[in-house]
Every structure is written in structure tokens, then in C-alpha cells.
Amino acid sequence: MKITELLENGSFVVTGEVGPVKGAIPRDASFLPPCAKEAESLRGQVHAINVTDNQSAVMKLGSLAACVRLKELGHEPIYQITCRDRNRIALQSEILTAFSLGVDNMLLLTGDHTHLGDHKEAKPVFDLDSVQLCRIASELLQGKDMVGNDLAFKPEMCIGAVVNPNFQPLELQLMKMRKKIDAGAQFFQTQAVYDDRVIDDFVEAASKLGRPVQMGVVLLKSPQMGAYMNQNVSGITVPQSWIDEIGSVDKTDRKKKTAEMMGRFIRRHKSKFQGVHIMPLGWTDVVPMILEEAEVSVQQAAA
Secondary structure, three states: OOHHHHHHOOOOEEEEEEOOOOOOOOOOOOOOOHHHHHHHHHOOOOOEEEEOOOHHHOOOOOHHHHHHHHHHOOOOEEEEEEOOOOOHHHHHHHHHHHHHOOOOEEEEEOOOOHHHOOOOOOOOOOOOOHHHHHHHHHHHHOOEOOOOOEOOOOOOOEEEEEEOOOOOOHHHHHHHHHHHHHHOOOEEEEEEOOOHHHHHHHHHHHHHHOOOEEEEEEOOOOHHHHHHHHHHOOOOOOOHHHHHHHOOOOHHHHHHHHHHHHHHHHHHHHHHOOEEEEEOOOOHHHHHHHHHHHOOOHHHHOO
């Protein structure tokens, strides 16, 4: 099912996220790859599951292969595709391939630079940016390729994009959001956000643009993670109060504390968004606890 269909029906859309394995999937049909095992923790808890595309520029199994396996197992994948590794020919071809293999949802991103990953010598492509990618995806849905050639059969997918509420000045990020909407973006997921005032400022401005937005949250696992994000992740700030709270409990209790913190935060802000996107970074088993704390019911999430 397309995410846009749920949003149009007024559902509060809940999505999770998994990352493909660094390796191939054995051809044994009974083998359950790690991302599929993580997805099982999300079954019945979320509408769909994002599958990352060489996240942080670290080489892994392709997102599309993982999406197809998840689809075979009865999950609804959201195919993340970045501009970093492909030129415009490959990007268009990948979208057509994804639809042909049963994928209904895509999230289009520029992608992290290769100097952040494990192949720092790799040459980044960035033939297009995320705004241009939204535009060519929209054109494909209308039956044309980027240079105006007719397609034999047009794909039918929904187009998602990313927005960063933390970016300052916010108006520049809103300008980019407008460009993505004009290019064909149908829904948005935010980058990780932890600050109440940042959310309120963003929602006040973004609500005027008329596109559904899911609030994005990354599970804070430790005070060290919070400090690392503040020092190394551009555009995301973890308040000291969050770092202090997750550091106030023993390591053995941090999953429970994380669920409490994230659930409380989602509950406080869920009325301002059309959904939530939870990025568990491997802690998918915590997601049900977060949703319970957030008072987002299983029935509501899996409708």
C-alpha cells in the first residue's frame, strides 16, 4: 500500500527503519537476513519500514534487494534511494526496477558524502540532488523519462522526501521543502529532532505548505551517542537534558529509559504531525515499548 493512501485517509502513519546487512543474502529462501529479523520486531507495529541506502556512505547490501525480501515476507518497504552513488540514468532505471519488483513507496535523498563512510577514496557521483531526483521521479510517474522520452509503462509509486527542522536559518530549509513539493514530493519525513521549540517553530511554518509530515526520531542509546551526534552530525542537536537523562540509568536499563524518553516526546508532539518515523538503529525491539508509551495503539499503527 502507498503511504499517501494512508495519509489521505487520515491515518497517523507510523514507520520504522532497518539497514541492510554488510554482505549478500544467501539464496536459501528459508534464510532470514538480519534486516528481516529486525523487521519482525516491527510487524503489526508500523505501516511501513524504510530500508536505508548505504547509510552514512558505508557499503552494504543494496536497499532494493532488501526491500524485495521484506515485501516477500509480508512487510511494506519504503525504498530509500540516494543521489550519491548513481548518475541520472541509473537513478531513473532504479525507480523503474523498484516498481517492477513490487515496491510502492520511495524516499528520495541526496545522501551522505563518501568521506563519512568506509570507502573514503570512492568518488561521489551527485549527478543530481534530492530536488532534481523528486522531479525526475514525478516525471517517470507521468510516463516520461528525464529527457522527455515516453515510457512503455509508467510506474505507480508515491514519492517521499526529507526535511530538517533543525537547520538554521529555517527559512532556507523551508525553501528547499517548497522546491521538493513543486518537484513532486508527496510526503515528508523529518531528520531526527529532539527540541520542543524547534518542532513548534517548524510546524508553524511547514503547515502552510500543505504536505503531510512525519516527525523523525532517532533512538538515543547513551550519553556518548548524544555527545557524538552534537560533535559530528551536522544539523542535529541533542539537548543536554536528553544526554543527562539517558546517562542517569545503568547501561542495563537504557532500553527501557530510551523507550520512556522517546515515547514521552512523541506523545507530546504527535498531534502536530501526520505520523512518526522511528529510526531505531538496531533497537527495533524497543519500538513497541515506545509506541505504548506514546499512546499510539497497535491497531492505529497497523490499520
